[in-house]
Amino acid sequence: MKLYGIKNCDTVKKARKWLDEAGIAHEFHDFKKDGLTSERLTRWEEAAGWEALLNRRGTTWRKLPQTVRDTIGAQTAHEIMLENPSVIKRPVVEHGDSVMIGFNAGEWERTLEKG
Numbered sequence: 001m002k003l004y005g006i007k008n009c010d011t012v013k014k015a016r017k018w019l020d021e022a023g024i025a026h027e028f029h030d031f032k033k034d035g036l037t038s039e040r041l042t043r044w045e046e047a048a049g050w051e052a053l054l055n056r057r058g059t060t061w062r063k064l065p066q067t068v069r070d071t072i073g074a075q076t077a078h079e080i081m082l083e084n085p086s087v088i089k090r091p092v093v094e095h096g097d098s099v100m101i102g103f104n105a106g107e108w109e110r111t112l113e114k115g
Helices: 010-021 038-048 059-063 066-070 074-083 105-114
Strands: 002-005 027-030 092-095 098-101
Touching: 002 010, 010 105, 038 074, 038 098, 092 105, 098 105
Parallel strands: 002 027
Antiparallel strands: 002 092, 092 098
């Protein structure tokens, strides 16, 4: 299992703590510090959809020009997420063939029990 996010993100911290307390081994990748490839982002978009990945509630999103926010589409969202990984909803978890976006303990428990 690989968990992607930003080290200082509160939600990422909660998710990592939850995984540790559940005894679930995971590798952490800070995509702000360690980067993010277009290919990996494309896999996440194919698995979960670009809309699910785009964090429209964060400050990075609010700092984008209104015209960009009003006309966002799959291609522009991809480019913006690569240039500004802080705009990606966190954490992103790759577990087997599945991709989970955001942290929801109940959903994670159900998903991880299956796999």
